Amino acid sequence: MSVVIPREFVFAAVHCGIKRDPAKRDLGLVVSRRPATAVGVYTQNRIFAAPVGWDRAHTPSDRVRAVVVNSGNANACTGEQGYRDAAEMARLTGEFIGATADEVLVLSTGIIGEFLPMDRISQGIRLAASQLSSDPQAFLAVAEALLTTDKYRKVAGSELQGSGQVVRLAGMAKGAGMISPRMATMLAVILTDAAVDPEAADRLLREAVNQSFNCISVDGHMSTNDTVLFLANGSSGVAVGGELSREFFAEKLTEVCQSLARAIVSDGEGASHLVTIDVSGCKTREDALQVARTVANSPLVKTAITGADPNWGRIVSAVGYSGVPFDPQKLTLDVNGFLLYQHGRPIPFDPEAVSRSIRQSPEVFVHIRLEEGTASARFWTCDLTTEYVRINADYHT
């Protein structure tokens, strides 16, 4: 995938020795040459990592200059020392790029409960700061430095044309479940050269996240480090809500987030299918999400998909215990376009045809329809394979 880099952002990534394998990058910098609006959305976990605490305290902002990321160590459950280390990462980065600590945000992912090797990180930041470049390869290098046990890097981008102007959006993410013991999961950074004020950026990011990263589940285990950052440095000279319509920008931002979110689920540990769950006909979007999330997190639904089994009973009964009120006589279900259950009753169907359609495609579409209202939601998950269990059970600390 080709990535178009938003103007006035530069990048660098290095191996500094947090990860053992010297071929693997483990530290990266994203630098904006001019102060950027920056907002974040963070894990709801009450046990949250030090960099989450740092970033929360420093967003929304209208003058962020950089994001420093490291993989291999999550700096989580590390107490006051951990917070001092996160602050020091920000300070060091600022020192090399000519900014103050509170103009730098921090992302960490990897092992929980160990202190950062600050000497190596310090050397890594110095080295990376000397290599900053706007080359797309440098952007991809940072996307690599984010990864832990992901099988591939996850990037997405978009160019928006509007009244002769061009605005660029680019995003990177990591996450594949909590594959390795003590791993934290999902991180993303979205960049644009549009001009957006912090308040508008915050709303835009929340809307986009609610339709992307908040609609995915690999194993239902919320990490201590989940963070999505959105930086807008205005270098295009185009203002969102001015020259560029807010709705159009919001749509593109959501698309970039959805693309990254789907990539995370596709790379879900051991996954053999990406499953899209559409729920419609609900009273509220929250109801629709709740139904989708319950179905997505059922190990019986996931293993049925692994086995290419058109097992409507598992899906229907998961809808039933979602906690959302509905009339069971008005529940309808189709899988890959095959109607399996209609108005509370099973429908005769050819199980072999449905099974084949699941087996032969890496994507499965589940559509659950209630008749309680007009709200809907789309949710993504993956199936549950013996490989998931092997990955998570056979790795010993």
Next chain:
Amino acid sequence: MSVVIPREFVFAAVHCGIKRDPAKRDLGLVVSRRPATAVGVYTQNRIFAAPVGWDRAHTPSDRVRAVVVNSGNANACTGEQGYRDAAEMARLTGEFIGATADEVLVLSTGIIGEFLPMDRISQGIRLAASQLSSDPQAFLAVAEALLTTDKYRKVAGSELQGSGQVVRLAGMAKGAGMISPRMATMLAVILTDAAVDPEAADRLLREAVNQSFNCISVDGHMSTNDTVLFLANGSSGVAVGGELSREFFAEKLTEVCQSLARAIVSDGEGASHLVTIDVSGCKTREDALQVARTVANSPLVKTAITGADPNWGRIVSAVGYSGVPFDPQKLTLDVNGFLLYQHGRPIPFDPEAVSRSIRQSPEVFVHIRLEEGTASARFWTCDLTTEYVRINADYHT
């Protein structure tokens, strides 16, 4: 295990052809020779099976004479025909034992979405009614007729001595998760010859269930058929709350329910460990249960136990996303008596020693302590193995 049969209860079980294997019993009767108090606790699933609807409509009662059970077919998602079939099972049973339909309760478990083979069931009820016996072997035969893919039958009992009188309690249960596609799960019948009025019985059963069947999870998927029935026929001449203290009886009833509940989790599909999760120091018991349930349902916690991995990060982060408010600096965790995490900080420990203690025992004890209050809860679950995935993915409809 020897079972002591409460007085004036008789039993019979037969193979009538719902299951294919003629060696497997699939229909059973529990009959009280005198009208019994009967109460039930039922699935909270909005999609519930016909027999659940029938039993709900006929409990609490002070004149139940029988429970008819079948396995191999859950009579779930079968609409009005399903309800008529459940009613017919009750009517037929009543006809053979001299009772009316509304004095008979019904339990079904097995495939979802297929109609009952009523001709076979009718023959089975007739045959079983001719073989009723108070022999413990007949009780065990009914406990077998309840099973679907359980590896073993689950019974428990107790004899209560009080002021020269003897009261007997006996229970049977089935359940091992929703092993086979379209299987419904947990059923239990508890019998006593104590005298208990319906209102007291209802309270007693709810209290016992809240500390037993409501505190277990194999895969977090709630079935459409879950039912616990409690019948008290008074044949001992001893009244609960009269000659026999209510507290003592409640304790014994809870013990019988806990024994059956633990047996269900031990038989959890693919399980290699029974995990007891104690949560203490909470504001309310509901908070403690919520923390325990969240930890119990995390596939990352389950697979860590499968792999004998003392992975406190997975447990601590699951507590963090349970939704229960607490001060992370006051969280303490031990596993099998080894202190791993204290007051918000990891504690140095010998990972090999903890791993060995998990590997070498079929039981694991997790103790999570908060410092928010004095409420606590105990919860049981099992680990997640590749065998679970194989069972649930490799079985095709």
